[in-house]
Amino acid sequence: MSRWLPSLQSRKTFRHGVHPPENKEFAKDSPIEVMEIPQEVRIPLLQHFGVACEPTVKRGAELEIGDVIGETQDALFSSRVHSSVKGKALKPTVTTLPNGRHVNVIPVACDPEQSLKGRDLFEEIFGGDWPKGGFEDLSPDEIVSAAAEAGLVGLGGAAFPTHVKLKGAPDRPVETLLLNGCECEPFLASDYRLMIEAPAPILTGALLAKRAVGASRVILCLEDNKLGAVPILERAASGTPVEIQTLETKYPQGSEKQLIQAVLGKEVPLRGLPMDVGVLVMNVNTAASLARAVLRNKPLTHRIVTVAGHGIVQPKNLLAPIGASYGDLIEACGGLTADAARVLAGGPMMGFSLPDLDIPITKGTGGVTVLAERDLRAMRETACLRCGRCVDVCPMNLAPTRIALASRAGDYGLAHEWNLTACMECGSCAYVCPARIPLVQLIRMGKVMSKKEAVRKAA
Amino acid sequence: MSAEPKPPSAEPVSRDTPRFSIASSPHLLDSSRSTQGMMVDVLIGLAPVLLVSLIVFRSYALLQVGLCVVSCLVFEALCAGMRGRSLPLWDGSAAVTGVILGLSLPWSAPWYIAVIGSAVAIGLAKWVFGGLGYNLFNPAMVGRAFVMLSFAREMGTSAYVRADASIDAVTTATPLAAAKMESVMPDLWPLFVGIHNGSLGETSALACLIGGVYLCIRRTASWEIPAGVILSAAVFAGLASGIGLSPLSWFHHLLSGSLLFGAFFIATDPVSSPLTPKGKWIFGAGVGFFIILIRVFSGYPEGVMFAVLLMNAAVPLINRLTRPVPLGGLPTVKEAVG
Ligand code: SF4
Ligand code: SF4
Numbered sequence: 001m002s003r004w005l006p007s008l009q010s011r012k013t014f015r016h017g018v019h020p021p022e023n024k025e026f027a028k029d030s031p032i033e034v035m036e037i038p039q040e041v042r043i044p045l046l047q048h049f050g051v052a053c054e055p056t057v058k059r060g061a062e063l064e065i066g067d068v069i070g071e072t073q074d075a076l077f078s079s080r081v082h083s084s085v086k087g088k089a090l091k092p093t094v095t096t097l098p099n100g101r102h103v104n105v106i107p108v109a110c111d112p113e114q115s116l117k118g119r120d121l122f123e124e125i126f127g128g129d130w131p132k133g134g135f136e137d138l139s140p141d142e143i144v145s146a147a148a149e150a151g152l153v154g155l156g157g158a159a160f161p162t163h164v165k166l167k168g169a170p171d172r173p174v175e176t177l178l179l180n181g182c183e184c185e186p187f188l189a190s191d192y193r194l195m196i197e198a199p200a201p202i203l204t205g206a207l208l209a210k211r212a213v214g215a216s217r218v219i220l221c222l223e224d225n226k227l228g229a230v231p232i233l234e235r236a237a238s239g240t241p242v243e244i245q246t247l248e249t250k251y252p253q254g255s256e257k258q259l260i261q262a263v264l265g266k267e268v269p270l271r272g273l274p275m276d277v278g279v280l281v282m283n284v285n286t287a288a289s290l291a292r293a294v295l296r297n298k299p300l301t302h303r304i305v306t307v308a309g310h311g312i313v314q315p316k317n318l319l320a321p322i323g324a325s326y327g328d329l330i331e332a333c334g335g336l337t338a339d340a341a342r343v344l345a346g347g348p349m350m351g352f353s354l355p356d357l358d359i360p361i362t363k364g365t366g367g368v369t370v371l372a373e374r375d376l377r378a379m380r381e382t383a384c385l386r387c388g389r390c391v392d393v394c395p396m397n398l399a400p401t402r403i404a405l406a407s408r409a410g411d412y413g414l415a416h417e418w419n420l421t422a423c424m425e426c427g428s429c430a431y432v433c434p435a436r437i438p439l440v441q442l443i444r445m446g447k448v449m450s451k452k453e454a455v456r457k458a459a
Numbered sequence: 460m461s462a463e464p465k466p467p468s469a470e471p472v473s474r475d476t477p478r479f480s481i482a483s484s485p486h487l488l489d490s491s492r493s494t495q496g497m498m499v500d501v502l503i504g505l506a507p508v509l510l511v512s513l514i515v516f517r518s519y520a521l522l523q524v525g526l527c528v529v530s531c532l533v534f535e536a537l538c539a540g541m542r543g544r545s546l547p548l549w550d551g552s553a554a555v556t557g558v559i560l561g562l563s564l565p566w567s568a569p570w571y572i573a574v575i576g577s578a579v580a581i582g583l584a585k586w587v588f589g590g591l592g593y594n595l596f597n598p599a600m601v602g603r604a605f606v607m608l609s610f611a612r613e614m615g616t617s618a619y620v621r622a623d624a625s626i627d628a629v630t631t632a633t634p635l636a637a638a639k640m641e642s643v644m645p646d647l648w649p650l651f652v653g654i655h656n657g658s659l660g661e662t663s664a665l666a667c668l669i670g671g672v673y674l675c676i677r678r679t680a681s682w683e684i685p686a687g688v689i690l691s692a693a694v695f696a697g698l699a700s701g702i703g704l705s706p707l708s709w710f711h712h713l714l715s716g717s718l719l720f721g722a723f724f725i726a727t728d729p730v731s732s733p734l735t736p737k738g739k740w741i742f743g744a745g746v747g748f749f750i751i752l753i754r755v756f757s758g759y760p761e762g763v764m765f766a767v768l769l770m771n772a773a774v775p776l777i778n779r780l781t782r783p784v785p786l787g788g789l790p791t792v793k794e795a796v797g
Pocket of ligand 2 (some may be wrong): 130399400424427428
């Protein structure tokens with residue numbers, strides 16, 4: 001109904017989208033807990049959007065938390081990798097990340113005597129004093145290179161190297177910095193917990209990012225299912241120019257283009273970037289890491305991961321070392337329940353299902369969702385009813401049924417005519433489809449196959 | 460937010476726990492909606508209409524609708540069987556077609572009309588095209604058009620009237636026929652509640668409104684379509700009576716015949732209507748326009764059936780013309796190729 005009555009609606013949001021059950025109650029109220037160090041971590045050399053790193057340590061090297069273990073000099077789109085534990089480097093191996101990419105990993109045998117653990121680790125990362133100003137003597141370049149040295153990437157999921165983002169392009173100045181605290185995926189609560197437990201580094205990071213890109217406005221955005229964090233953030237933001245904006249809870253609000261539409265009413269060009277409309281979007285967790293990188297010279301070695309779902313004995317928000325395996329995280333939450341059926345890297349709307357638990361988490365891992373049998377109701381697919389529901393919810397304003405069915409038929413030209421590549425695979429269409437057509441799967445397949453076809457034609 | 464696509468072959472062989480289920484995202488589905496659920500919804504929406512027709516036409520309505528539903532189900536099972544589909548295709552769509560076809564027939568139509576109409580609706584209009592979801596035309600309307608053209612006498616205006624019948628309503632002509640042939644102005648109140656002659660389902664505007672609004676609120680029917688039909692029919696009917704082409708006012712036109720029944724239950728068939736909201740408006744407006752055009756200029760007193768079929772044929776074109784523009788505008792030609 002609300003779609004028909006836009007004038008009565010004062011709460012800001014983007015166009016279209018869906019309201020999946022939020023399921024935030026699993027982990028929303030569990031304070032961040034520092035995870036026990038596992039026996040071994042395995043740190044992938046490619047955790048970001050871009051080029052993989054080369055190992056910089058030999059087998060047997062003694063490592064401290066934060067030592068560089070992987071780097072590449074000549075690629076701009078890359079991000080350094082650091083050891084997340086104190087321990088000894090083992091022989092490099094290979095693993096397959098949840099998204100299907102094969103990557104090299106450096107395993108590190110963890111020293112049982114860690115120099116930092118438990119609450120001390122949390123305090124070292126998020127605690128202490130975070131200044132709310134006085135950054136004038138820091139040059140933008142210093143901030144950018146601190147981000148590069150710390151191996152910062154977007155922690156909201158896309159894992160785009162932060163220093164590339166902050167550097168920007170001289171012809172497209174950034175006016176507005178949006179801090180993304182929407183966390184629209186069901187179950188996940190890591191951004192929310194950080195906003196509640198450590199708002200100070202978020203704001204400091206935001207001000208540093210503002211300084212780096214020369215933005216005139218900074219807006220921290222969160223959905224109205226996280227109102228509990230608002231007074232805390234307001235208190236932390238007092239005396240700073242950071243504005244707080246709540247939005248109507250709707251999926252996928254945390255997607256950059258949708259967030260920009262919701263808050264500023266601007267449309268990012270189809271193949272463009274936020275900076276084309278003078279905006280930079282940064283996840284709140286990334287901002288906190290930026291503060292730590294610039295002011296304390298500490299790299300990104302740990303991240304907050306929500307582990308939740310009916311298939312988890314005790315849902316938690318863990319501060320986990322990067323490279324710990326999904327199995328380690330699940331064990332730290334009491335293990336799987338008897339009816340656990342599907343383990344997801346990420347949330348249920350965009351997450352990848354894992355074939356086994358022996359896969360390491362990366363900088364971009366925001367959550368682990370474990371669904372139980374009862375969540376996976378078998379649904380029989382029928383023919384498309386052409387009901388248009390998928391069109392009504394697509395946040396990119398596409399006609400998902402057309403793209404998916406053209407892909408299924410192998411007619412990639414037609415799929416492109418209906419803007420195949422504009423799909424961001426958010427899953428809204430497949431979520432509502434009454435005919436249970438696996439729209440996203442078909443579209444994803446169409447993208448892969450049409451690329452293959454293009455390559456074949458070119459050859 | 461988008462991540463690397465997972466090529467089907469790159470799935471790693473599971474090392475220890477092969478019991479995890481693997482599937483593509485999203486892993487949540489809105490379970491409140493299914494194809495079957497939508498069909499059941501349509502049947503619920505049709506209930507008030509069915510009720511009024513039972514009150515007005517009594518056992519005739521029961522027999523006619525019952526016969527159509529049973530025939531449609533039998534033909535559905537036959538066609539599915541011939542196509543090698545699993546038999547219990549209980550998606551409910553055949554029952555919906557049966558009820559709509561039955562409600563669009565005159566009470567007096569002999570049994571073979573119901574059976575032949577159902578055969579054409581299910582066999583020709585639906586299964587020749589590949590079954591539910593593939594048909595271009597509204598099955599019930601194709602079935603009705605076929606029997607109407609083949610059995611002109613049993614389906615024509617005179618079929619509605621029988622002076623010696625035991626039911627009051629059917630001793631006089633249908634309001635639209637009376638207006639057309641004898642220039643008799645129908646009273647509005649009987650038109651609204653439905654105590655007058657007509658096809659089984661078309662007599663009560665009130666019942667159509669109740670059921671139709673239910674479907675729109677549930678979003679089983681797209682509200683844009685009936686809105687388009689009603690608005691455009693009102694405008695063109697007003698025009699027609701304004702310049703003296705029709706003896707009836709625009710309001711009479713809206714309440715009489717199967718206009719509302721068609722607007723809410725026939726034109727809203729998702730399969731044979733457009734995909735986008737804009738397309739649905741255009742489709743509805745076209746149906747409304749043709750209804751009035753046929754009522755005013757043709758020999759038929761009623762035009763809903765042909766209007767819907769005509770606009771069904773235009774749906775592929777409407778879909779192409781109303782292709783949604785993606786957020787952020789269309790790519791330039793150069794980009795689209797790359
Ligand atoms: S929601 Fe499903 S059934 Fe409806 S048009 Fe889209 S793909 Fe077809
Ligand atoms: S077509 Fe793509 S962008 Fe649109 S709803 Fe489906 S997955 Fe999301």
